[in-house]
Amino acid sequence: MTDIGIGIGSPVLAPRRRFMLLRRLLAHRSFQIGAVLLILLTAAAILAPLTGIDPSSMKVRFRYKPPSAMFPFGSDNFGRDVLTRVLYGARVSLWIGFVVAALSGITGAVIGVIAAQFRSLDAPIMRFMDALMSFPAILLALGITAALGPRMESVIIALTVAYVPAGVRIVRASALVVRELDYVQAARIAGAGDMRIMLRHILPNSVGPLLVHMSFVFAYSILAEAALSFLGVGVQPPTPSWGNIIAEGRDYATEAWWVMLFPGIGISLAALGLNLLGDGLRDVLDPRLKGGH
Numbered sequence: 001m002t003d004i005g006i007g008i009g010s011p012v013l014a015p016r017r018r019f020m021l022l023r024r025l026l027a028h029r030s031f032q033i034g035a036v037l038l039i040l041l042t043a044a045a046i047l048a049p050l051t052g053i054d055p056s057s058m059k060v061r062f063r064y065k066p067p068s069a070m071f072p073f074g075s076d077n078f079g080r081d082v083l084t085r086v087l088y089g090a091r092v093s094l095w096i097g098f099v100v101a102a103l104s105g106i107t108g109a110v111i112g113v114i115a116a117q118f119r120s121l122d123a124p125i126m127r128f129m130d131a132l133m134s135f136p137a138i139l140l141a142l143g144i145t146a147a148l149g150p151r152m153e154s155v156i157i158a159l160t161v162a163y164v165p166a167g168v169r170i171v172r173a174s175a176l177v178v179r180e181l182d183y184v185q186a187a188r189i190a191g192a193g194d195m196r197i198m199l200r201h202i203l204p205n206s207v208g209p210l211l212v213h214m215s216f217v218f219a220y221s222i223l224a225e226a227a228l229s230f231l232g233v234g235v236q237p238p239t240p241s242w243g244n245i246i247a248e249g250r251d252y253a254t255e256a257w258w259v260m261l262f263p264g265i266g267i268s269l270a271a272l273g274l275n276l277l278g279d280g281l282r283d284v285l286d287p288r289l290k291g292g293h
Contacts (some may be wrong), residue, residue: 024284031280037273041266045094048087055080055088056238064256074258076249085240086262092241093222094270096152100159100221105214107160108167113203115168116175126172129165137162138224145233155234159224163217170213174206181205208285215278219271226267242267 025031048055059079067074073082115125132140137159144158178184184201192200222242228234229243230250237244242263249259 021284025280028280028284030276030283034273034276034278034280037269038277041090041270041273042094044087045090048084048091051081051084051087053081053084055085055240057081064252066256067258073262074256076256076259077252082245082259082262085245086242086266089240089242089245089263090266090270092152092235092239093225093243093267096156096159096225096235096241097218097221097270097274099156100163101214101218103156103160104163104167104217105210107164108213109171109203109207109210111164112168112171113175113198113206115172116179116206117198117202122172125168129168132161133165133169135162137220138227141224141228142231142233145228150233150236152235152239155225155228158228159221162224163220167210167213167217170209171206174209175202178202178205212278212282212285215274215281219274219278222267222270222274 057080059075062071062075062079063077065071065075065079071081071083073086076082076085111125111129115122135143141155141158141162144161145154148154148157179197179202184197187197187201225234225241226243226246229241230247232247234243235241237248245263246260249256253260
């Protein structure tokens with residue numbers, strides 16, 4: 001049996017293979033750096049209440065204070081502590097990115113496996129996915145959020161719809177290969193039904209490339225949320241997100257540059273960490289790439 005036949009979820013040597021994959025991931029330099037960055041950002045978001053400051057608390061007498069011991073990241077035009085708002089904004093932005101990656105991944109996996117397993121459904125499903133992919137993701141998300149209204153739930157729905165088609169194509173391509181492998185054919189000959197074959201054999205062995213894709217969707221979603229909030233159709237104030245903090249600071253960027261700088265650094269670090277994480281996953285999970293860094 002080839003390496004492709006022994007996938008992540010294959011019944012053959014599955015526990016041993018999972019352990020080997022985990023060891024390779026933990027030894028991969030890009031994965032290590034990306035994981036550390038993501039853990040640090042997540043920890044900062046979780047520990048945001050420890051600042052003891054309400055992110056929406058206004059103290060106009062302290063407006064436009066530059067970074068100092070009192071305001072490590074400075075203050076904005078309402079005298080709000082930028083550090084606190086960036087930490088609470090990380091909660092919203094990272095949560096949106098995680099939920100969009102999870103929902104688009106799960107939906108893409110289910111639809112992709114169904115398209116690969118049932119030939120009669122393959123053509124209509126993929127033509128619909130092609131139609132969605134004909135629109136740039138950010139424009140599709142912008143249209144959906146404009147129709148649903150500017151709130152967090154709308155952003156999640158819009159970005160999920162925008163990123164599902166790519167996940168469907170990735171899973172379908174893997175599933176079409178896996179469904180023809182010997183152990184899947186043996187299960188079919190033994191009398192296993194379509195549902196059992198999909199859940200036990202095809203789906204677990206098709207998710208490797210999808211996991212890589214989901215790590216990048218996580219990063220893209222954070223960037224897209226920032227763009228949507230910057231345009232005024234994303235997360236709305238007073239709820240802080242990295243995107244709307246930057247949007248609020250654009251009108252006084254020259255006199256209070258720190259308001260836009262620090263959430264921008266947060267977005268950059270999150271995108272960098274997730275891309276490095278995705279590079280590590282790709283190098284380890286893609287059998288066509290030999291070895292990691």
